[in-house]
Amino acid sequence: MYKIAVDLQGADNAPELLADGVVRALADSSDLCVYLCGDKTRTEKIFKGKSVDKKRLVIVDAPETVVNGEDPVAAFETKKNSSLAVGMKLCKTEGVGAFVTCGSTGAIFVTAMMTLEKIGNPVLLAELRKADGSPFCIADCGANVDCRPDRLVHFARMGNAYMKTLGVESPRIALLSNGAEDGKGNTLTKKANALLKDSGLNFIGNCEGTDILTGTADVIACEGFSGNILLKTIEGSVKAVLGEGLAMFDKLSDDVRRDDIHRVFKRLYNQYDYTALGGAVLLGFKAPIIKGHGAATAETVYHIIKNAYALVRNDLIRKIEAEFSV
Numbered sequence: 001m002y003k004i005a006v007d008l009q010g011a012d013n014a015p016e017l018l019a020d021g022v023v024r025a026l027a028d029s030s031d032l033c034v035y036l037c038g039d040k041t042r043t044e045k046i047f048k049g050k051s052v053d054k055k056r057l058v059i060v061d062a063p064e065t066v067v068n069g070e071d072p073v074a075a076f077e078t079k080k081n082s083s084l085a086v087g088m089k090l091c092k093t094e095g096v097g098a099f100v101t102c103g104s105t106g107a108i109f110v111t112a113m114m115t116l117e118k119i120g121n122p123v124l125l126a127e128l129r130k131a132d133g134s135p136f137c138i139a140d141c142g143a144n145v146d147c148r149p150d151r152l153v154h155f156a157r158m159g160n161a162y163m164k165t166l167g168v169e170s171p172r173i174a175l176l177s178n179g180a181e182d183g184k185g186n187t188l189t190k191k192a193n194a195l196l197k198d199s200g201l202n203f204i205g206n207c208e209g210t211d212i213l214t215g216t217a218d219v220i221a222c223e224g225f226s227g228n229i230l231l232k233t234i235e236g237s238v239k240a241v242l243g244e245g246l247a248m249f250d251k252l253s254d255d256v257r258r259d260d261i262h263r264v265f266k267r268l269y270n271q272y273d274y275t276a277l278g279g280a281v282l283l284g285f286k287a288p289i290i291k292g293h294g295a296a297t298a299e300t301v302y303h304i305i306k307n308a309y310a311l312v313r314n315d316l317i318r319k320i321e322a323e324f325s326v
Contacts, residue, residue, distance in 0.1 A: 092287075145225040
């Protein structure tokens, strides 16, 4: 049985609106067990009438909630029974393989640092899809905004292990820069380029922003400042372009098959929406932490639980440990 801890209290939407994502994930995988962290009375009421295998849904009382805007350190020190803190403790003490939350990124990071055993420098990784539908990841996309060159090699190794869980045997690593040539970039990227060449990884060189969705790289290595801008630029561009396209189609004749058009655009949007693909993954600890968007829906929760399940089932932690033993 694969155990996943889930926090529904950290999102913008109420747990009642997110619960069906848990139900769907449990229905999909008979060897999945969810430890649901939240106010026990409220959670039991939410799931009372739902069709779910109660043997695989363990409700763990966590009456406190860390909300966006709270100081992360203060929240960790004063809210020991928060759904965030309780969920991570389960990973440490109960053999739970991963933690899923849509809470505050800062609070997640601080709680993980103070609770879980580290297996490397933390990195926030996001999985996306290229134009041909194949997966790739960006590492780092927000956890480390200032880095030394060797940290980018570390991020590349984390991404390498992650892509192996997706069945990519020899992930192609690229370094985000402002030009494809080795000599392009700032001091950080130039030094990181030289280190990646000697890393033993399948390093294919620098890549520009225009090559991200159409290029051949499986892992885009970068510091978190550039990575976060890259991720949000992709997300925002897709929303803007597809939103404008839908608005134009809605002005056309009724003869146009609007439902089909909307379906195609929704598929394209999901292809480039990391939250629909399974959220961002915080690595560097003994259990992966999968973070969904604060404005998560039941659909988001379903996808991030499924991603957590896949990472545990495919033994991501063992792959990371093997990556850093070389």
